[in-house]
Amino acid sequence: MTVLLGDCLEQLQNIPEESVDLIYLDPPFFTQRKQKLKTRDNSKEYSFDDSWESIEDYKQFIKDRLEACKKVLKKTGSIFLHCDKSASHYLRVALDEVFGMNNFQSEIIWTYKRWSNSKKGLLNNHQNIYFYSKSKSFKFNTIYTDYSATTNIDQILQERVRDENSKSRYKVDENGQVVLGKEKKGVPLSDVWNIPFLNPKAKERTGYPTQKPILLLEQIIKIVTDEGDTVLDPFCGSGTTLVAADLLGRNYIGIDTSEDAIELTKERLNNPIKTSSHLLEKGEKEYLTKDETELAILNSLNALPVQRNKGIDGFLREYYKEKPVPIKIQKPNETFEEALDSLLFASQKRSCVLKVLIKTKHEDNLLDFITQEQPDENLIVIDSYDLIIKNWIKSHGNVEEFVTQ
Amino acid sequence: MTVLLGDCLEQLQNIPEESVDLIYLDPPFFTQRKQKLKTRDNSKEYSFDDSWESIEDYKQFIKDRLEACKKVLKKTGSIFLHCDKSASHYLRVALDEVFGMNNFQSEIIWTYKRWSNSKKGLLNNHQNIYFYSKSKSFKFNTIYTDYSATTNIDQILQERVRDENSKSRYKVDENGQVVLGKEKKGVPLSDVWNIPFLNPKAKERTGYPTQKPILLLEQIIKIVTDEGDTVLDPFCGSGTTLVAADLLGRNYIGIDTSEDAIELTKERLNNPIKTSSHLLEKGEKEYLTKDETELAILNSLNALPVQRNKGIDGFLREYYKEKPVPIKIQKPNETFEEALDSLLFASQKRSCVLKVLIKTKHEDNLLDFITQEQPDENLIVIDSYDLIIKNWIKSHGNVEEFVTQ
DNA sequence: AGGGAGCGTGAATCTGTTC
DNA sequence: CGAACAGATTCACGCTCCC
Numbered sequence: 022m023t024v025l026l027g028d029c030l031e032q033l034q035n036i037p038e039e040s041v042d043l044i045y046l047d048p049p050f051f052t053q054r055k056q057k058l059k060t061r062d063n064s065k066e067y068s069f070d071d072s073w074e075s076i077e078d079y080k081q082f083i084k085d086r087l088e089a090c091k092k093v094l095k096k097t098g099s100i101f102l103h104c105d106k107s108a109s110h111y112l113r114v115a116l117d118e119v120f121g122m123n124n125f126q127s128e129i130i131w132t133y134k135r136w137s138n139s140k141k142g143l144l145n146n147h148q149n150i151y152f153y154s155k156s157k158s159f160k161f162n163t164i165y166t167d168y169s170a171t172t173n174i175d176q177i178l179q180e181r182v183r184d185e186n187s188k189s190r191y192k193v194d195e196n197g198q199v200v201l202g203k204e205k206k207g208v209p210l211s212d213v214w215n216i217p218f219l220n221p222k223a224k225e226r227t228g229y230p231t232q233k234p235i236l237l238l239e240q241i242i243k244i245v246t247d248e249g250d251t252v253l254d255p256f257c258g259s260g261t262t263l264v265a266a267d268l269l270g271r272n273y274i275g276i277d278t279s280e281d282a283i284e285l286t287k288e289r290l291n292n293p294i295k296t297s298s299h300l301l302e303k304g305e306k307e308y309l310t311k312d313e314t315e316l317a318i319l320n321s322l323n324a325l326p327v328q329r330n331k332g333i334d335g336f337l338r339e340y341y342k343e344k345p346v347p348i349k350i351q352k353p354n355e356t357f358e359e360a361l362d363s364l365l366f367a368s369q370k371r372s373c374v375l376k377v378l379i380k381t382k383h384e385d386n387l388l389d390f391i392t393q394e395q396p397d398e399n400l401i402v403i404d405s406y407d408l409i410i411k412n413w414i415k416s417h418g419n420v421e422e423f424v425t426q
Numbered sequence: 427m428t429v430l431l432g433d434c435l436e437q438l439q440n441i442p443e444e445s446v447d448l449i450y451l452d453p454p455f456f457t458q459r460k461q462k463l464k465t466r467d468n469s470k471e472y473s474f475d476d477s478w479e480s481i482e483d484y485k486q487f488i489k490d491r492l493e494a495c496k497k498v499l500k501k502t503g504s505i506f507l508h509c510d511k512s513a514s515h516y517l518r519v520a521l522d523e524v525f526g527m528n529n530f531q532s533e534i535i536w537t538y539k540r541w542s543n544s545k546k547g548l549l550n551n552h553q554n555i556y557f558y559s560k561s562k563s564f565k566f567n568t569i570y571t572d573y574s575a576t577t578n579i580d581q582i583l584q585e586r587v588r589d590e591n592s593k594s595r596y597k598v599d600e601n602g603q604v605v606l607g608k609e610k611k612g613v614p615l616s617d618v619w620n621i622p623f624l625n626p627k628a629k630e631r632t633g634y635p636t637q638k639p640i641l642l643l644e645q646i647i648k649i650v651t652d653e654g655d656t657v658l659d660p661f662c663g664s665g666t667t668l669v670a671a672d673l674l675g676r677n678y679i680g681i682d683t684s685e686d687a688i689e690l691t692k693e694r695l696n697n698p699i700k701t702s703s704h705l706l707e708k709g710e711k712e713y714l715t716k717d718e719t720e721l722a723i724l725n726s727l728n729a730l731p732v733q734r735n736k737g738i739d740g741f742l743r744e745y746y747k748e749k750p751v752p753i754k755i756q757k758p759n760e761t762f763e764e765a766l767d768s769l770l771f772a773s774q775k776r777s778c779v780l781k782v783l784i785k786t787k788h789e790d791n792l793l794d795f796i797t798q799e800q801p802d803e804n805l806i807v808i809d810s811y812d813l814i815i816k817n818w819i820k821s822h823g824n825v826e827e828f829v830t831q
Numbered sequence: 832a833g834g835g836a837g838c839g840t841g842a843a844t845c846t847g848t849t850c
Numbered sequence: 851c852g853a854a855c856a857g858a859t860t861c862a863c864g865c866t867c868c869c
Contacts, residue, residue, distance in 0.1 A: 076527075106533050110522075113515035122481075127548045128511050130535050132618045141566055143532045143557070143617040143649075152548070161546055167730070169539050170713035171705060171866050174732045174741065175776070176835065178750055181862075191835075198777060204745050207730075208864070212548040213537045213618075244548075320722035322811050341819070377815060401818050403811055406727050410782060413806050414746065541865040542840040550840085626838035627867045635839095705866070713866095736833065 022272055024263065024290075026283045029255030029276040033089040036274065041093045042160065042250035043271075044100040045241060045262050047233060048086070051079045051108035080111045086255060087119040093253065097160045099126070099245040102151045103233070109149045120153040127152040131237060133218035150241075162244050165207030177205055214240065232258065238265035246271055260286030315350050318379060318405065324348055332367025341375040350379045350405075357384055365397065374399050381405045383412060427677055429668070429695075431688045434660030434681040438494040441679065446498045447565065447655035448676075449505040450646060450667050452638065453491070456484050456513035485516045491660060492524040498658065502565045504531070504650040507556045508638075514554045525558040532557040536642060538623035555646070567649050570612035619645065622703050630701035632690055634664035640700045643670035651676055665691030669698045720755050723784060723810065729753055737772030746780040755784045755810075762789055770802060779804050786810045788817060 025032045051073060073079040090100060100120065104112045117125065129150040168174055180192045180202035192200040216237050238261055242252060248270040254262035257275030259282060266273040267290060277283055315334060319326045324335040337346040349364035351357060361378060368376045380402055404412070430437045495505060505525065509517045522530070534555040543549050624631060624639045631637065643666055647657060653675040659667035662680030664687060671678040672695060682688055704712070715733050716724070724731050729740035742751040754769035756762060766783060773781045785807055809817070 106530075109533075110515040110518040114519065117515075125511075127550070128514075128552075128554075129548065130537070130552055130618070132535070132537075132616075134616075141568075143534065144614050145532070146616040147533075147535055147618050149533075163546075169865060170710050170733050172864060173734050173834070173866090174730055174864095175735045175738065177864065178741070178776070179835095190837085198775070201749060201776065202862095204743075204750075205863090209543055209545070209549050211537075211539075211551040213535070213552050314726065314728070317722055317725035318811075321719065321726050322815075323719070337815070375819075377811075379811070401815060403814050406723070406782075406784070406808055409808050410727075410742075410806060414780075539865060540840085541838065541863070543863055543865095544841050544861090546842085622866070624838095625866045625868095627836060627865095629868080631838090701867070703867080734833065 022274075024257065024260070024275040024277075024283055024286050026278070026280060027276065028278055030086055030089055032276045033086075033093055033255065036093045036253070038092050039095045039098075040251065041253045041274070042095055042098045042246045043242060044090050044094055044098070044253045044255065045103070045238065046086075046090070046101070046255055047103040047258065047262075048083055048256050050105045051076060051111075052105075076108060076111055079108060080115050083112055084115040084119060087115060090253075090255060091119055091155065094155045096156050097158055099152060099154045099159050099161075101129075101241050102153075104149050104151065106145065106149075109151075113151055116151055116153050120155065123157075124153045124155065124159075125151070126154055126159070127212045130213045132213060132215050135218050160245055160247075162247070164210040164240075164244060166210055168208055178202060210240075210244070216240070233261050235261055235265045235268070238262050239269060242266055242269050242271060257286055258282050260289050264289055318350055319348065322348065330367065332363035332365075337377070344372065344374045346375045346377060347371070347373050348377045348379065351381045353382070357382065361400075365400075375401070377401045377403065379403050379405050381408055383408060383415070427679075429662070429665070429680040429682075429688055429691050431683070431685060432681065433683055435491055435494055437681045438491075438498055438660065441498045441658070443497050444500045444503075445656065446658045446679070447500055447503045447651045448647060449495050449499055449503070449658045449660065450508070450643065451491075451495070451505070451660055452508040452636070452663065452667075453488055453661050455510045455636075456481065456516075481513065481516055484513060485520050488517055489520040489524060492520060495658075495660060496524055496560065499560045501561050502563055504557060504559045504564050504566075506534075506646050507558075509554045509556065511550060511554075514556075518556050521556055521558050525560065529559045529561065529564075530556070531559055531564070532617045535618045537618060537620050540623050541626070565650055565652075567652070569615040569645075569649060571615055615645075615649065621645070622705050625701070628701040629699050632664045632694065634687070634690060637664045638666045639703075640666055640670045640673070640698075641703065641706065643667050644674060647671055647674050647676060662691055663687050665694045669694050669700075673698060673700065723755055724753065727753065735772065737768035742782075749777065749779045751780045751782060752776070752778050753782045753784065756786045758787070762787065766805075770805075780806070782806045782808065784808050784810050786813055788813060788820070 025035075073082070087100075087102075094100060100116075102112055102116060113128075129152055130147050131150060132147040135144070135146055168177065176191070178201050180200045182190055182192045194200055214237070216234055218234070242262075242265055246252060249272065251272040251274065252262060252266040253274045253276075254260075255276045257263060257277045260275055263273040263275045263286060275283075275286055277286070316326060319335040322335070322337065324337050326335045327333050332349060333347040334350045335348045337348065339346065347364065347368050349360060349367075351360040357380060360380075364376055364378055376397070376399065378400065430440075492505075492507075499505060505521075507517055507521060518533075534557055535552050536555060537552040540549075540551060619642070621639060621642050624637055630640060647667075647670055651657060654677065656677040656679065657667060657671040658679045658681075659665075660681045662668060662682045663684075665680055668678040668680045668691060680688075680691055682691070713733055716731055716739065720739060721731060724740040727740070727742065729742050731740045732738050737754060738752040739755045740753045742753065745751065752769065752773050754765055754772075756765040762785060765785075769781055769783055781802070781804065783805065
């Protein structure tokens with residue numbers, strides 16, 4: 022949990038060897054020009070020099086720092102080097118030399134849509150991130166994504182065999198029925214990541230040049246570290262990596278040569294803002310957080326979600342007796358009674374008539390309540406789909422039969 | 427319109443200097459293993475060797491051939507070098523050396539989804555194509571694509587100005603309103619190309635290893651050549667480049683060291699088969715047959731949506747008694763009985779045990795059914811939240827009280 | 832238009848060879 | 851004879867065009 026000022030080449034000497042699980046580097050690019058950017062209110066200008074004598078100089082500069090990085094990286098650790106098109110090939114040669122060709126794991130393509138002034142040629146809509154591990158036994162957490170829309174999931178569930186020509190065939194039993202295989206987990210994450218470029222208007226924007234979206238960093242951190250692991254960013258800039266590490270419960274170390282950057286980083290760490298990108302909310306499931314379940318329930322009711330309200334999660338689009346109809350979904354850490362009380366309290370304040378409570382948890386001592394009279398005749402209590410299924414299974418004996426493998 | 431047998435290093439000597447508009451190379455990758463593949467009917471096996479003494483040998487091999495290519499390329503011509511992750515960085519260094527860093531135009535990322543997937547780490551779902559021109563005055567035809575659905579059209583149409591710090595800003599009038607610019611043609615083509623990988627079932631397949639989709643080559647040919655121009659492929663393999671050039675009315679020259687390849691290429695040119703990709707033409711959305719309500723219900727159940735099966739809308743992620751649990755949502759144009767029948771039929775075929783039916787419509791004549799015995803003891807019928815609320819209101823009299831305001 | 836064939840990738844397992 | 855290694859073979863897998 023440190024942020025250090027200085028050249029990482031020197032600062033890395035003070036970090037214990039083999040103590041870091043992930044290093045993410047976003048070094049200055051070889052663009053041969055000065056990067057400048059002002060804060061929104063023009064009060065401050067950040068800048069740093071991106072110019073080098075030659076591409077060989079640049080490569081050596083990076084290589085020296087990569088060597089220092091390798092020292093502090095654990096045997097099971099990984100390094101991610103973020104490049105742009107100008108010099109990605111030279112940087113990768115440097116990585117090959119320091120970490121070894123065999124430890125190359127992936128070239129991650131970060132793609133985004135960007136409105137940019139048209140030049141002759143193709144629009145530049147991606148950047149490259151090279152993923153190397155320190156050894157063969159590197160830590161990796163597979164993230165599973167949904168199947169493609171073109172995939173016949175029904176068929177995915179079928180078991181297969183190989184025939185005499187070693188061609189794969191779907192297995193059928195003696196009656197010609199398909200045979201189903203084990204549970205499937207989904208499709209492992211690809212090396213092409215479609216994550217929106219930081220919107221210039223987004224709150225996340227700090228005004229520091231080359232800032233990367235938190236989502237990109239979160240994904241990297243998730244796949245190669247666990248909670249409590251240590252993340253290092255030797256060119257931390259505005260501190261996106263550290264903010265992401267912090268949000269995910271990882272320890273972090275940041276280094277930068279610029280006092281401005283260090284100051285800004287510390288500020289951001291005190292007050293992290295994550296952009297909730299519209300695109301991500303709609304499309305990409307892998308970023309869904311816990312309360313997405315809630316949102317899904319509200320969506321299936323075609324209800325308007327409400328934020329920051331203890332007793333009400335949403336309202337139906339229709340009114341009943343000229344009053345809005347509030348909906349409350351029981352939270353995992355809430356008893357039924359607590360949920361009910363907070364709904365009734367909130368509804369009364371707004372003088373709503375009809376109210377809906379979605380029950381998501383089974384509670385034995387509730388049997389009393391259900392057989393009793395309803396405490397409010399204009400209350401609808403609905404068991405969630407999930408709960409109904411769980412209850413059915415429970416009442417049919419073996420709950421153990423119903424397991425995620 | 428020639429197809430030549432032999433090493434391109436020699437064959438290129440016989441081609442007039444500065445006579446070619448586009449060179450596409452798909453040289454053997456540095457995979458260090460033998461590539462082989464059989465034709466569908468097992469009649470023929472194609473193979474070639476992808477192994478090299480060292481990466482330096484490989485790089486020199488390519489560099490020699492790039493030099494020869496440069497000679498025959500027109501001043502306005504371009505070269506596209508197709509690489510995969512194994513050695514793309516060394517190849518690009520070679521390109522820098524032969525054509526000059528300044529003539530680098532784009533790194534094209536060809537991304538696709540592919541069936542095969544078992545790997546510690548991220549799935550390899552892209553290949554790299556380096557686009558260099560011979561000079562600054564290279565030929566280029568801009569292709570415009572539709573604005574992506576997630577793009578904020580408003581922003582694209584806004585006019586922009588540069589302020590005193592040469593920073594780009596959206597132009598506003600004296601009232602602070604944004605000013606709309608001239609009509610735009612669309613978004614110029616990106617450097618990330620999503621083109622389906624040649625599918626195992628595609629008729630276009632020849633059985634030749636590493637065969638590329640015609641669509642990929644067509645896109646390359648379109649952006650840097652006009653009709654009547656000449657396209658050269660020094661490692662033509664199964665001849666995809668030549669077929670694409672032919673289909674687009676360009677002249678072509680192909681070279682390969684393998685007699686099999688030359689023979690196959692000639693055959694294909696006589697009878698070009700191009701697979702039309704429904705996925706590419708219609709987009710992924712076409713496959714998404716579920717409407718938002720259905721998806722919301724499946725989401726709230728944390729179920730996998732099934733896009734392509736009759737009788738089943740999704741599967742729970744957990745198995746019950748080692749069998750998947752299908753979910754069916756009653757459609758607006760479906761009676762309860764129809765929905766039930768199709769679910770039961772589909773479940774039986776897959777020998778599923780537990781099944782879930784979400785009822786979304788009230789039907790009076792169903793009273794019989796509900797009071798009767800369930801037709802299947804392992805069936806759970808759940809009223810949708812919506813239906814429960816509607817039923818409640820109905821039973822409490824005034825439906826007119828329930829209105830959208 | 833719903834259902835299914837067939838591929839090639841990378842791992843895990845098996846087999847063979849050497850000391 | 852056993853261990854260590856290398857090479858060969860087997861295995862599981864999801865995508866999408868075809869019928």
